[in-house]
Amino acid sequence: MAKKKSNRPSKTFSQAIGLNNIINDKTNFVFGIILFCLAVFLIIAFVSYFSTGAADQSIVNDLRPNDILNSGKEFQNSCGSLGAVISDFFINKCFGIPAFFIPLFIIVWSLKCMGAKPNLKLGKWFFCTALGMVWSSVTFSKLLTPLMPDSIFNPGGGHGQFICQWFEGLIGSPGLIAVLIIVALAFLTYLTSETIIVVRKIMNPMGYITNRVKFTISENNGDEPEATAEPVDDNEEAEPENESTDVQQPIDLDIVNNDEPQEKAAANGDEPIAVVQPANANDGAENINLEMGESQKDEHAKEKVVAGNDEVLTPINPREPFVNWRFPNVDLLKKYPSDDMTSFVRKDELELKKNQIIKVLNDFDVQIRSIRATVGPTITLYEITPAPGIRISKIRNLEDDIALSLAAKGIRIIAPMPGKGTIGIEVPNEHANIVSMWSIINSKKFEEAKMELPIALGKTITNEVFMVDLAKIPHLLVAGATGQGKSVGLNAIITSLLYKKHPNELKIVLVDPKKVEFSIYAPIAKHYMAALDENEDEPIITDVQKVVKTLKGLCVLMDKRYDMLKLAGARNIKEYNKKYLSHHLNPEEGHEYMPYIVVVIDEFGDLIMTAGKEIEMPITRIAQLARAVGIHMIIATQRPTTKIITGTIKANFPGRIAFRVGSRIDSQVILDRTGAQQLVGRGDMLYLNGSEPTRVQCAFVDTPEVDAISKFIADQPGPVTPMEIPEPAMDEGGEGDAGGVDAQKLDPLFRQAALMVVLSQQGSTSKIQRQFSIGYNRAGRLMDQLHDAGIVGEAHGSKPREVLIADEATLNNLLDQLK
Secondary structure (H helix, E strand, C coil): CCCCCCCCCCCCHHHHCCHHHHCCHHHHHHHHHHHHHHHHHHHHHHHHHHHHHHHHHHHHHCCCHHHHHCCCCCCCCCCHHHHHHHHHHHHHHHHCHHHHHHHHHHHHHHHHHHCCCCCCCHHHHHHHHHHHHHHHHHHHHHHCHHHCCCCCCCCCHHHHHHHHHHHHHHHHHHHHHHHHHHHHHHHHHHHCCHHHHHHHHHHCHHHHHHHCEEEEEECCCCCCCEEEEEECCHHHCCCCCCCCCCCCCCEEEEEEECCCCHHHHHHCCCCCCCCECCCCCCCCCEEEEEECCCCCCCCECCCCCCCCCCCCCCCCCCCCCCCCCCCCCHHHCCCCHHHHCCCCCCHHHHHHHHHHHHHHHHHCCCCEEEEEEEECCCEEEEEEEECCCCCHHHHHCCHHHHHHHHCCCCCEEECCCCCCCCEEEEEECCCCCCCEHHHHHCEHHHHCCCCCCEEEEEEECCCCEEEEECCCCCCEEEECCCCCCHHHHHHHHHHHHHHHCCCCCEEEEEECCCCCCCHHHHHHHHHHEEEEHHHCCCCCECCHHHHHHHHHHHHHHHHHHHHHHHHHCCCCHHHHHHHHHCCCCCHHHCCCCCCEEEEEECCHHHHHHHHCHHHHHHHHHHHHHHHHHCEEEEEEECCCCCCCCCHHHHHHCCEEEECCCCCHHHHHHHHCCCCHHHCCCCCEEEEECCCCCEEEEECECCHHHHHHHHHHHHCCCCCCCCEEECCCCCCCCCCCCCCCCCHHHCCCCHHHHHHHHHHHCCECHHHHHHHHCCCHHHHHHHHHHHHHCCCECCCECCECECECCCCHHHHHHHHHHHC
């Protein structure tokens, strides 16, 4: 059956005329050198103009065609007649001294072309230098003209002089100065938001001085409160609001015993801003000192495309021939109101829950010395320091009592906190906030990540972006009850990879027994997916038998990659690709660039119930061996039972993600500990890859967002077919049996390939691939058929097979017998 041909995407105009073949790194480098030399030429000519302009001006003004040749050496400019003419034009007639902005921009342009500064944004530099030159031209003409009365040129040039005279005639000299100041402030605000803070301090100096004084109000034994004011040390001054950080500052909730006087507390360094009476305290009222720290926004990415364009330092570009690939930008994702929030919980809510926690502890004779709160998007972590002599187990056993007092969905106690001398109590917020995929992808941490397979899962309790490298995990097990965020979590993982990896660097195998979860990725099948030849039209696998065959094919691919690593003397895929890109490996010997392969299996429980060991065995083999060759697996299930997640699976999947489950037993199956049954749902999850789990609020990416990303990728020129996975070896007695060849199932190129092999006396798969311009997998099947027909011998590693047929006549007799 003939293979269905895929329609190639339409070419752009530059591709049609072959412009992409002309513009490459070499031509860009040469063009950059030319620009740099031009900039140096202009600088020398401009500098020379200050001393030679007067002598050359008369010649320039009365320039005749023959004078430009400067045969009589009439021009005094160091760069000759051309330098004199250009300098007079830009300095005298146009912009004056600010004309030096022109060679400055040309230098920046040359550095980008040569690859010295590949991340420079020419559009922004052009805007800044152009605006700076025009503004400086007018300013110099206004301010420096009286200081340079004998100069042959106006400091702002003809342009600055004309604009200055026009504005002064229209709005007068004060109006011109006001316009210059407004433009300067607007430009500086565009460059940095620090301008706003400086202007505010200048406009309100008394307010700035007042903010440097900290007022403390405390309750005394007398009837009237006493107020004191202390200067704030410069080192303790609050950071400006516009500065951003990934980690939210914790909130200290200090406990002060009411029996001690306030003066003693102040002497110990405690400076309460308010005295609050806790509700229903048992052993006397407690004065609670609440110091609220301002939440700060995340530091956003500098570019809308967060993949970055790292400079290629190897002779081979791994992204060829799609070097102009456009990665998705953050505008395809939805921004939610919670993305701009700096405080997720009100102060009164913190106070109320803190008092309730203290009351429950007091009811059971548990004294604490301090309490500290860290507020996250959906969870607030209260860290308490127990008094001496209090057993940790006593606090751990109060989990249900604290949950009853707070009327919360689930309370999780961490006793003790790893690396800290405190006990953590995780309490859900009254109003959960959405952690959008936009806030994760648009973060500086994700943009600057140098991981091989970066997956951004969400945010921690400290409001920090949580990322892991799938290449180091190396396999991930995801489980959770229905409707708790498992499918959204898988979409977040795939989205993270699509935003960071090129189609040549990553291939995805999607297994979707439900047939609807991954259907939105169908448009990017040709670009990013890998499949068997028979599944090329439907690379998203939904049939159980095709799943088994695909997994076995991945095992064949894994073995082939290990053979290539052995020949190359590399220990892993990273070393192998580095050698290949550095021309240390010969493609004639079958070497090629290896992309990472990520296998995502949804509803793993359904596959196990249907196929059982037939599914588990190849998965186990891939999980045990495939890490070094760049094949990684993510399996998800909503039925975390021991029949589904067996001991063999758990032993080979060190990375675990647990969404909310229904029972302690399910949590123990996933995480080997309890805790997942106490999550609040809606993306609340525990990530485990080591000793202690981390609580994360999973990023939310909606179906329309994924659909927009898929369409953006599908509209670009890229691979025209999915990456082909090798066909697995057939069982005994099948079509691969050496007992004979079925002539009806021979490849159409079988006769031609046999003739070529006999005439050349070389049984090489790579030679068949090159000779007939076919894929490696098809060439391998042809070689297997030649072996089954008795034309070539057994394989001996990477060496060519022995040819068993000596001449063309013998071959023809053999082929006639096959008819």
